[in-house]
Amino acid sequence: MPKKARERWQRSPTPLESWSDAEGANSDGEWEIEIIGEEVDEEGNVRYEAEWGTWSRKDGTNTTWDNDLLQPQHHEEWDRIQAQRRLDLAKESLDVKVWATLDIHNTNTRLRAQAYDEKLKAAKRTHQDDSDDLPARMAELMASQAHLFNEPSISEPSTKKLKTSTPRTQNLRAKSFSSVGKRSSSITSGKHSIGETSTASTLSVGTSGSSRQTASTLLTPFSVSPPPKRIVASSSSKGKGKRVAASPRLRPLSPSPVPMPVPSETRTIKPLPSRSGRKVSRRPTKTTREILEDCWNKMSNSAAPISFFNDVDDEQVPPLCENFRYLESVYNDPNGFQVVDDGFLVRCDCDVCIEATYCHCQSNSGLVDERGHRAFAYTVDGLFAFNVSPGDEVVECNKCCRCDMGCQNRVSQQPRDFSVQVFKTPDRGWGVRSMEDIPRGKVLGLYTGLLRTRRAADDLGHDRRSYCFDLDGQEVQDGADSENDSMSGRDEEYTVDSLRCGNWTRFINHSCDPNLQIYLVLHDTIPDRGLHYIAFVATEPIMAMTEFTFDYDPKAAVAPIEGKGKGKVVIPPGCRQCFCGSSQCRQYLKV
């Protein structure tokens, strides 16, 4: 990545604010606010930038993005004016500007600013007869332009010298937002004493130090909220209808991958009647399956092809969230949990990493060979050496090391060189297999998705956890019991959620007699912080077209199954019947 681009993604540190000596309140202890900007986060939530009329920081800045301070009536006028402006835009033209960006927050925000949704609706109304085709045509357009988005430069390690930004600490937890169209509008609410019982228009912020402290822990990196004892949303008409530039202080943070459309079922394009009355096809016919294959293959960073196959029923592709984003080998890390300053990475100076003993980045590794000498986790043929204790992290060479991508100690970073097929099974949804023979020890890929804290993942609820993989190493650690984890540590533990983004590994089904196992691997971040990747490796030679499986609950493999052999096995709560079909089947799996 060019230096300039790297710098663009650097995170600005959160300024610390003194809460005790805030000035600017009127004689009634009130502050005036005005909504001046908005942004849309990756979940589609709108957030507002508020400008404080009589309060500012020492550096003169006076806006915050702390929406906990706002109530609906504070932004309803803004919403109304913005909605009207978008409708006006849609009436003027249905064009939407396409640009290459890696940042989903900016993308969402800019699309909203261009009235994308309103234009889409208007386009559908205008092309009533062709409305069914519109999503398909947009999907095709996106697929044909996927190269614009240049995903490898997100953080796919196609070149090893990617730099990242400043170190993160817990109190610098960041959310990446950007503002569009600073625009003044006015809002009015009553005067409210903080600390009084909340009413519909009272801002529920306390005056006590502890309340302020609570508020401060919720700050976004661009905002430090003043301590409003009372807040009055002013009814000024300042700048009404005027668009002004976005705040220059705002910078996008971790780049998020670009959403690719998931077309709805059956995407054969209907021919339209030509002027002569003859039916002509306006564009090449593509099926849903082909469109999705195109999207994923363009986004998979020069890895071998992915295809979909179903001879079980009519479903052309697996059910996926709208705008599911394909990520071959990196996390979507909008909070920058993985990001560390290069200075914290231990680097090696090897031209070629042959001896782990001399490879400096391995100096803290506990991996040893049978003679007790430090060893790599991979053989010279690039296969997993199975010399890693369960739960230990394999530390691969990182972006600061001198060696190149072909290094023996970068196996999980190298592009996938075998083609995979995601296929429909008769009884376990979609599964995945290789189109080629796979040797024992082959590293197949990394589980990718949205990086969340465990606490945030726990809040999702049980039914949303089917595609969550906890990064606590418990899956491979003997004797550990994740159920007994102390809840206090959950903000420092992480989970990968592949519901909305991820790769082919999210389709690997469970088997009680699997042909894959997982191990923990990392590069470009600090070890022992639970921010590794989960890598899948073949534990036996796997013939082409054989389904890949791993054991979702390896601890259960050694625990006796209650009731087994005495008739019907009772499926415990939180589990479902297992259809792996192996002779070792434990009858149920945790979901």
Ligand SMILES: C[S@@+](CC[C@H](N)C(=O)[O-])C[C@H]1O[C@@H](n2cnc3c(N)ncnc32)[C@H](O)[C@@H]1O
């Ligand atoms: C991570 S997903 C695997 C991909 C999934 N089959 C799909 O179609 O998206 C896990 C889910 O697959 C299903 N599954 C995986 N292995 C299974 C098995 N051995 N028996 C029954 N269901 C299984 C369960 O519904 C489970 O919650």
